[in-house]
Amino acid sequence: MTGPPFGSAIGQDEGSSGERASGTDVRPTAGMLLPALILWALFLSTSFVRAPIPAVNEPHYLGKARSVWNPDWCPGDFFLESSNPHLVFYWTIGWLTKWLTLAQTAAVARAASFALLAAAWTLFSRELFRSRWTGLLAACLFNLLMAFGNFSGEWLIGGVESKVFSYAFVFFAAAAWFRARPVLAAGLTVAAVAYHPVAGLWTVIAAGMVAVDYLWRGRKSSGSKDASQIDRQVLAVDQETSTRDISTRTLSTAAMVLTVGTVAAIAPALPVVLGSAPEIGRQADxxxxxxxxxxxxxxxxxxxxxxxxxxxxxxxxxxAWFVSSPGPPLRLVQRFVAASLVIAAVGLFIGWLPEFSSVDRLHPLRLWLLKFYPFRLADLALPAGIALWIGYWCDRPAQGEVSPARSWRLGSLAALAWIVALLLPAPDANPSGMTERVYDDWITVCRWLRDHTPTDALIATSNEDWAIKWYADRPEYVSFKDCPQDAAGIVEWWRRRQGLVHWSRQSKADGVISAADLDELHRQTGIDYLVVSRYGPFDVSPVFEFGPFKVYPVRLEPSPENRRRTTPPAGP
Incomplete structure (x- = not known):
């Protein structure tokens, strides 16, 4: 007996994933809607509790997105005028900033990205488990394992950025693959690469490793089978699919879509890797x-x-790998996890070479290879793989219809995992590193800059530099967080930071920062205002002071012929 694709009416559950895979319709049905909505709510609540707006990377990503749609915003900001490797994200999210504030844009973009992720996970997990609630449990366990920690700093449920969309399309692609829709899966994978070239390309590489493994084992065991039959074995996820006539032409079309689409998707990011002289590239690495x-x-x-x-x-x-005997879909997923671990193992070997060989830690090839984040895929894939193993064990006793009592037990376990994840400490809950009171003072200072300085006034800070553009709507001379990704931009970012250090040492040589020192800073950098807290002392008066923060004008007597500024607004 076969059930309708991707679920049935609310309150019912299908049989095995092998039964469900007899169709090719990938449209959602009512049976998927409730788990997807619940998962969306869980993702959103986790996001807002563990990563309040603005989250650690939101000023970086959303500031860039706003600048792409409005180049007149924060003119002269060094980071905003650098390369755009995540251009698709900027295109699809930045238009919101034409009508919404950055904080409102973050809220809407979070809602959209996690809705996409929840729908993708629901589609994906329905191909792995009998009960529609098992996928919800696996997602909550995945979130819990990520909340406990990570290996290289990777995460998925937090603020909005391009990788959330990218991984959502990865799960959509997997669901389409399990449905024997290789061309659709290829197109969705291209979307993943377009949103985040590094995360997407590692996904393509890991999937390619799985395909090569299946091809090699298929040829080894089949002997005289032709290539098209072996290709169908790679695609097969259950008995029904393996006997379906999936033509070599369809697979070739999928391969072409993936290849051509991936090349087009990474085009905006190519200048980051190839757009500079070799010596500049090595210095940037x-x-x-x-x-x-x-x-x-x-x-x-x-x-x-x-x-x-x-x-x-x-x-x-x-x-779990050695004691479990999952069906073809979950087995394929766990082989993907294994591929991500192989990639990470290669990264570990390269990274640890200086510890057991004569290879220098700063060897150019080592630095070049490590800059592609070889651990980020395994950082997510390993906890996801464990969550799916647990889901598999919880799902095994289910035969045919799943009782309401069992669904309640799965739901209770999911709720428990979600609550524990919310209660665990969140390292990125306070990316500014300030206390609540100091943070409020910082925002007040940023608002003063927004309301009482020209729109293109160039800002520099001495200690804190969190989210200047977000709160003040003013360009920054340089920011630690906002480092460009192209080689020339990275080198210039470092030159600017070191230039400020050099100026600071020179200006404090006599024990005090004078008006002449500030004039020299403006001459060297074009900076108009300096925001400090612990830095000093100065022998000039600040134009604004609030809490521990002081704002000093760097150009004390501006030359009229050099001022291209607009008149500052009178107030809010």
């Missing part, structure tokens, strides 16, 4: 890994607790 993202890319810098936690997860996952 060194700066990127030693000064900015080494905590995500260099395993020599990862925390011991991260190694311990993921070592435990790996042990659990391997144990």
């Amino acid at each position: 060194r700066l990127l890994l030693t000064q900015r993202v080494g905590h995500h890319t260099d395993p020599l810098l990862f925390l011991d607790s991260s190694y311990l936690y993921y070592g435990v997860l790996l042990g659990v996952w391997l144990g």
Whole structure:
């Protein structure tokens, strides 16, 4: 007996995934709607509780998106005028900023991205489990395992950024693949690459590794089988699908869509990798890994607790692999997890080479390879794989119709996992690093800058630099968080930061920062206002002071012929 695709009426559950896979309709039905809506609510609540707006990367991503749609916003900001590697995200989200504030845009974009992710996970998990509620349980367990920690700093449920959309399309692609829709799966994978080239490409590579593994084992066991029959074995996820006539032409079309689409999708990001001279590229790689993202890319810098936690997860996952006998869909997913672990293992080997060989830690090839974040896919895939194993064990006793009592038990376990995840400490809940009172003072200072300085006044900070553009609507000279991703931009980012350090040392040589020192800073950098807290002392008066923060004009006597500023607004 076969049930309707992707679910039945609310309150009922289908039989095995093998039964469900007899159709090719990928349209959602009422049976999927309730779990998807619940999962969406759980994702959103987790996002807002554990990562209040603005989350750690939202000023970075949404500021860029707003600038793409409105180049006159924060003119002269160094980061906003750099390369746009996540251009599809900026295109599809940035238009909201024409009518909404950045905070409102973040809320709407979170709602949209997590709705997409919830729908994708629901479609994906319905191909793995008998009960529609098992997928909800697996998602809550996945979220819980991510809340406990990570390996290289990767996460999925938090603020909105391009990778949330990217991974949603990955799950959509997997669901389409399980439905024997290879062309659709290829197109959805291209969308994943377009939203986040690094995350999407690692997904393509891992999926390719799984396909090569299936092809190799298929040829080894089949002997005289022709290539098209072996290709169908790679696509097969159950007995029904394996006997369906999936033509070689269809698979070839899917391969062409994936290849051509991926090349087009990564085009906006190519200047990041190829757009500079070799020497500039090597310098940028060194700066990127030693000064900015080494905590995500260099395993020599990862925390011991991260190694311990993921070592435990790996042990659990391997144990489940050897004691479980899942159906074809889940087996395929776990092979994808294995592929992500192989990629991470290669990254670990490259990263740890300096510890057991003569390879220098700053060897250009080592730095170049690690900058592609080889651990980010496994960082998510391993906890997801364990959550799906647990879902498999919880789903095994279900035969045919699932009783309401069993559905309640699955729902209760899911609710418990969700509540525990909400209660766990969230490292990124306060990305500013300020206390609540100081943070309020900081926002007040940013609002003053917005209301009492020209729209293109260039701002620099000495200690805190959190979300200047978000709150003040003013361009920044340089920001630690807002590091460009192209090589020339990275080198310039470092030059600006070091230039400020050099100016600070020179200006404080006599123990006080004078008006002449501030004039020199403006001459060197074009900075108009300097925001400080602990930095000083100054022998000039600030134009604004609130809490621990002071705002100093850098150009004390502006030249009329050089002022291209607009008249500052009188008030809010």
